[in-house]
């Protein structure tokens with residue numbers, strides 16, 4: 070009985086966490102989706118600069134900054150599914166998103182999850198003061214950017 074309840078609960082969480090992609094309803098809708106996702110990614114970018122600098126010893130490691138920026142990246146990554154689930158392929162929008170995003174949306178979602186996971190792990194490490202793992206965890210975030218861009222973003 071208890072197990073069935075927990076299974077149902079996990080099922081509900083999984084369903085609510087993953088949207089299916091659907092075509093944009095109009096050119097205006099598609100343009101807005103592009104604008105939002107690019108703005109969100111610019112905010113992601115604004116939070117990785119310091120992490121890169123720390124990983125390369127250009128600026129001192131700072132646990133408070135690591136925690137704050139990792140938390141922001143985690144939160145921003147949770148918006149990616151919302152904005153990318155609007156399939157903009159049918160409209161003449163200016164985008165670097167490749168058509169593959171919506172050809173295998175489940176795979177694209179798995180790349181989002183990789184970023185969410187990497188950001189969460191850096192946040193937790195910073196909260197715990199686990200200094201020896203900082204560089205590896207920062208590296209995992211950058212790896213997840215590249216892991217998605219290589220397949221789904223035009224140069």
Ligand code: HEC
Pocket residue numbers: 103106107108110111113114117142149163164165166167170177178180181184210211213214215217218221222223
């Ligand atoms: C799940 C896939 C995915 C992940 C993960 C991802 N990106 Fe992207 N990114 C994209 C796609 C697709 C575009 C093209 C969006 C468009 O032009 O509509 C993009 C575009 C961008 C842009 C340009 C936005 C603009 O103004 O046109 C920046 C900057 C960016 N990403 C930074 C990052 C950084 C930094 C990370 C890692 C912390 C990251 N991205 C992780 C898929 C991803």
